[in-house]
Amino acid sequence: MSYVIDRRLNGKNKSTVNRQRFLRRYRDHIKKAVEEAVSRRSITDMEHGEQISIPGRDIDEPVLHHGRGGKQTTVHPGNKQFSGGDHIPRPQGGGGRGAGKASNSGEGIDEFVFQITQEEFLDFMFEDLELPNLVKRHLTGSDTFKTVRAGISNEGNPSRINIVRTLRSAHARRIALSGSSRGKLKLALAELERLKLEEPDNFSDIQALEEEISKLRVRINRVPFLDTFDLKYNLLTKQPNPSSKAVMFCLMDVSGSMTQATKDIAKRFFILLYLFLKRNYDKIEVVFIRHHTSAKEVDEEEFFYSRETGGTIVSSALKMMQEIMAARYPINEWNIYAAQASDGDNWNDDSPICRDILINQIMPFVQYFTYVEITPREHQALWFEYEQVGENYADTFAQQQLVSSADIYPVFRELFQRRLVT
Amino acid sequence: MTVSERKRQPISTGSEWTFELVRQYDREIARIAERYALDTYPNQIEVITAEQMMDAYASVGMPLGYHHWSYGKHFLSTEKGYSRGQMGLAYEIVINSDPCIAYLMEENTMCMQALVIAHACYGHNSFFKGNYLFRTWTDASSIIDYLVFAKQYIMQCEERHGIDAVEDLLDSCHALMNYGVDRYKRPDPISAEEERRRQKDREEHLQKQINDLWRTIPKGASKGHDQDNKRWPAEPQENILYFLEKHAPLLEPWQREVIRIVRKIAQYFYPQRQTQVMNEGWATFWHYTLMNDLYDEGLVTDGFMIEFLQSHTSVVYQPGFDSPYYSGINPYTLGFAIYCDIRRICEHPTEEDRHWFPDIAGSDWLSTLKFAMANFKDESFILQFLSPKVIRDLKLFSVMDDDQQDDMLVPAIHDEPGYRIIRETLAAQYNLGNREPNVQIWSVDRRGDRSLTLRHQQHDRKPLGDSTGEVLKHLHRLWGFDIHLEVRQGEQVVGMQHVPPRNEQDADSEYPRLDLVIPPI
Numbered sequence: 045m046s047y048v049i050d051r052r053l054n055g056k057n058k059s060t061v062n063r064q065r066f067l068r069r070y071r072d073h074i075k076k077a078v079e080e081a082v083s084r085r086s087i088t089d090m091e092h093g094e095q096i097s098i099p100g101r102d103i104d105e106p107v108l109h110h111g112r113g114g115k116q117t118t119v120h121p122g123n124k125q126f127s128g129g130d131h132i133p134r135p136q137g138g139g140g141r142g143a144g145k146a147s148n149s150g151e152g153i154d155e156f157v158f159q160i161t162q163e164e165f166l167d168f169m170f171e172d173l174e175l176p177n178l179v180k181r182h183l184t185g186s187d188t189f190k191t192v193r194a195g196i197s198n199e200g201n202p203s204r205i206n207i208v209r210t211l212r213s214a215h216a217r218r219i220a221l222s223g224s225s226r227g228k229l230k231l232a233l234a235e236l237e238r239l240k241l242e243e244p245d246n247f248s249d250i251q252a253l254e255e256e257i258s259k260l261r262v263r264i265n266r267v268p269f270l271d272t273f274d275l276k277y278n279l280l281t282k283q284p285n286p287s288s289k290a291v292m293f294c295l296m297d298v299s300g301s302m303t304q305a306t307k308d309i310a311k312r313f314f315i316l317l318y319l320f321l322k323r324n325y326d327k328i329e330v331v332f333i334r335h336h337t338s339a340k341e342v343d344e345e346e347f348f349y350s351r352e353t354g355g356t357i358v359s360s361a362l363k364m365m366q367e368i369m370a371a372r373y374p375i376n377e378w379n380i381y382a383a384q385a386s387d388g389d390n391w392n393d394d395s396p397i398c399r400d401i402l403i404n405q406i407m408p409f410v411q412y413f414t415y416v417e418i419t420p421r422e423h424q425a426l427w428f429e430y431e432q433v434g435e436n437y438a439d440t441f442a443q444q445q446l447v448s449s450a451d452i453y454p455v456f457r458e459l460f461q462r463r464l465v466t
Numbered sequence: 467m468t469v470s471e472r473k474r475q476p477i478s479t480g481s482e483w484t485f486e487l488v489r490q491y492d493r494e495i496a497r498i499a500e501r502y503a504l505d506t507y508p509n510q511i512e513v514i515t516a517e518q519m520m521d522a523y524a525s526v527g528m529p530l531g532y533h534h535w536s537y538g539k540h541f542l543s544t545e546k547g548y549s550r551g552q553m554g555l556a557y558e559i560v561i562n563s564d565p566c567i568a569y570l571m572e573e574n575t576m577c578m579q580a581l582v583i584a585h586a587c588y589g590h591n592s593f594f595k596g597n598y599l600f601r602t603w604t605d606a607s608s609i610i611d612y613l614v615f616a617k618q619y620i621m622q623c624e625e626r627h628g629i630d631a632v633e634d635l636l637d638s639c640h641a642l643m644n645y646g647v648d649r650y651k652r653p654d655p656i657s658a659e660e661e662r663r664r665q666k667d668r669e670e671h672l673q674k675q676i677n678d679l680w681r682t683i684p685k686g687a688s689k690g691h692d693q694d695n696k697r698w699p700a701e702p703q704e705n706i707l708y709f710l711e712k713h714a715p716l717l718e719p720w721q722r723e724v725i726r727i728v729r730k731i732a733q734y735f736y737p738q739r740q741t742q743v744m745n746e747g748w749a750t751f752w753h754y755t756l757m758n759d760l761y762d763e764g765l766v767t768d769g770f771m772i773e774f775l776q777s778h779t780s781v782v783y784q785p786g787f788d789s790p791y792y793s794g795i796n797p798y799t800l801g802f803a804i805y806c807d808i809r810r811i812c813e814h815p816t817e818e819d820r821h822w823f824p825d826i827a828g829s830d831w832l833s834t835l836k837f838a839m840a841n842f843k844d845e846s847f848i849l850q851f852l853s854p855k856v857i858r859d860l861k862l863f864s865v866m867d868d869d870q871q872d873d874m875l876v877p878a879i880h881d882e883p884g885y886r887i888i889r890e891t892l893a894a895q896y897n898l899g900n901r902e903p904n905v906q907i908w909s910v911d912r913r914g915d916r917s918l919t920l921r922h923q924q925h926d927r928k929p930l931g932d933s934t935g936e937v938l939k940h941l942h943r944l945w946g947f948d949i950h951l952e953v954r955q956g957e958q959v960v961g962m963q964h965v966p967p968r969n970e971q972d973a974d975s976e977y978p979r980l981d982l983v984i985p986p987i
């Protein structure tokens with residue numbers, strides 16, 4: 045007696061909880077590995093998980109077992125050259141001998157290596173980072189649904205029965221199925237009435253009619269009052285709640301003073317921010333603005349990889365950002381973030397202009413503005429002007445200095461670690 | 467009756483499976499199994515994906531289990547091995563329950579599905595139902611319910627006491643899981659209903675008993691004074707988990723219940739640890755026999771048979787001791803060879819067989835085979851049925867590695883003087899008592915520092931492995947007071963271990979303990 049059951053559609057990820065338990069237990073190991081990976085990886089690598097290895101001794105589950113030593117006699121297959129009573133030298137390293145027993149001894153596995161998914165990787169990476177002012181969207185990233193009534197369906201569960209519609213369709217069915225009989229019944233009743241009045245002695249006809257009438261009544265009654273076919277249910281569908289949207293402006297200086305290495309560091313910073321936002325918003329748009337003496341909106345490819353050189357006028361980029369914001373991203377619908385990277389060079393007269401644009405036209409409307417200055421040298425005018433912006437918008441403005449790519453991650457954390465009162 | 471005379475009418479010709487085909491093959495295989503009167507539980511064949519198969523692997527043969535990080539670890543390592551192609555997923559996991567649950571993986575070809583059905587649904591299944599150890603130790607009809615109960619109970623504990631507390635406790639129980647069985651006492655079968663009903667009483671009752679045990683009120687001077695000086699427990703206890711469940715002084719009732727759950731699950735797996743060779747050999751013998759019958763009846767194609775044989779051969783492949791792939795004796799190979807040889811001895815006995823197996827040479831092979839399956843465990847099975855021919859075929863030889871000698875000795879090989887010795891040595895190798903260190907609870911200092919003393923009786927001077935200290939720490943966590951382990955050779959103490967550790971010089975000096983550290987359980 046056998047039953048064949050298709051289980052493929054249910055019981056997926058039975059091990060998810062156990063997997064999470066495992067990650068939870070070894071989170072310190074994993075976090076360390078993740079942080080190393082972040083500083084080591086090239087940024088385009090952020091799209092996949094990571095191989096983590098944990099020293100075997102930290103992960104073993106100890107049991108009582110025999111160690112090596114004493115007198116052990118074991119049987120092995122595949123004898124070719126030995127005869128009874130032979131003495132054989134003890135093999136060095138002792139591998140293979142005495143195997144097949146105590147295989148759970150946990151020896152011989154130095155590293156426990158496993159893979160974590162990108163999701164898990166980023167989780168560890170962004171752990172206890174907080175996006176400030178994240179008021180319009182819950183952090184979990186899970187979609188919220190609202191259930192909406194969406195008409196009537198023939199299937200559903202009993203609690204959702206629509207009584208009115210059900211009875212209406214039952215009624216219609218009864219009419220349809222018993223209509224002709226009812227017509228005949230009506231005629232027969234009228235005939236009977238007439239006979240009783242006009243020919244009260246015509247017993248045979250009266251009897252015949254009465255029989256027919258009772259037959260018809262039985263037939264009409266045989267149509268069930270309610271049939272499963274009539275049941276109508278209120279249909280509910282899930283509609284995703286529109287999650288709030290975010291737009292991220294990336295501003296980068298591509299003037300002659302920016303070396304490829306500096307751009308690389310900036311790139312990493314942007315991508316980190318992008319990934320970070322991607323985790324918190326369903327819909328996220330990115331606007332890339334690059335500038336030297338004039339600003340230009342470009343696509344991602346061009347933003348990171350094309351080469352242009354020239355002087356530097358930072359305000360051009362800020363102006364452009366302001367225009368795009370006004371044109372395309374009304375603040376009641378969009379959370380606006382901006383990240384600006386530069387090596388700090390700017391045409392000196394331009395820095396105060398930048399400050400004014402920021403304070404008056406940009407800062408009031410953005411969730412957060414970060415400025416990173418990628419340079420090992422002293423700060424220049426722009427940095428100090430920006431400091432004034434920071435004084436005015438302590439909650440939503442941050443600036444940091446980066447020297448090498450290894451600084452990105454700590455700086456990034458610092459930028460977003462500030463928990464702001466909303 | 468040969469196929470050439472009759473026209474072949476195979477059930478299917480392609481390699482793709484469908485549910486209808488699975489049912490058809492199962493019907494045919496069941497029909498043939500009927501012919502051999504294989505007694506089985508009903509089958510529940512579940513078609514699953516590769517990922518679900520990994521889940522099944524990770525839960526170490528339980529169709530559902532409580533949550534624990536170690537199962538996550540199993541899962542991750544399985545997943546890694548599988549994704550890198552180091553291992554194909556073995557295609558058979560089968561659950562000893564009624565109905566017997568077997569898994570078919572959707573990626574497999576029809577031939578493989580048929581093989582798994584024959585192997586698991588008629589091989590393993592009839593072994594579970596027939597072998598005396600399983601009949602004694604497990605109750606196939608109630609295991610699923612019990613596992614559901616265990617899972618729920620442990621989840622409730624996690625809600626009530628926090629995940630960490632439960633996880634630590636389970637870690638400690640797992641470390642002692644192999645010491646959770648009374649080998650010589652028949653257990654009560656477990657049932658979830660019963661458990662639930664008795665649980666409440668048990669909690670209260672237990673606590674009373676414990677309190678009784680540790681009563682520190684001085685007794686009357688004359689009465690019972692000599693009793694106090696007796697060693698307690700009076701007999702050494704091999705079932706360490708049971709002892710802790712009943713007598714550990716500091717545990718909460720729920721912790722005792724969790725220990726009990728781990729103990730019961732250990733008990734459920736106990737027969738499987740002792741019958742691997744027999745069980746896999748039996749299942750392999752029957753898939754081989756049933757598939758060949760299918761072929762002889764013309765129900766499967768030549769291509770199907772070739773695929774089957776390829777898979778069968780890799781299952782019973784035994785690398786030699788000097789091969790890089792060697793990792794001990796393959797239980798499938800050994801078991802399959804012994805069953806096949808029993809059949810040969812019954813059907814075509816030689817002079818040698820008549821001399822070695824006077825009882826079974828020439829007897830009815832099927833009933834002899836079933837007798838062998840039903841009434842033995844690996845150790846006694848090998849001792850009883852390992853024939854000289856199998857020893858010769860596998861070219862078995864023994865090696866004695868004595869750390870007091872400079873080189874190793876080959877006491878016996880596959881020749882006339884060696885057969886018996888090989889047979890006894892190999893059987894001993896499957897004796898659980900030899901495989902696992904003999905560690906028992908020896909005494910408890912009830913009136914003093916409440917320390918617990920264990921004894922390890924060494925066998926052939928085999929030392930304990932290097933994780934012993936960790937296990938003792940776990941034991942300490944459960945017991946709550948000092949743990950001492952004596953290592954003995956015969957009557958001689960050759961070593962001591964203590965948790966918390968102490969210097970060997972102070973081992974005899976008794977110093978008063980002022981700090982009863984309550985362990986963080």
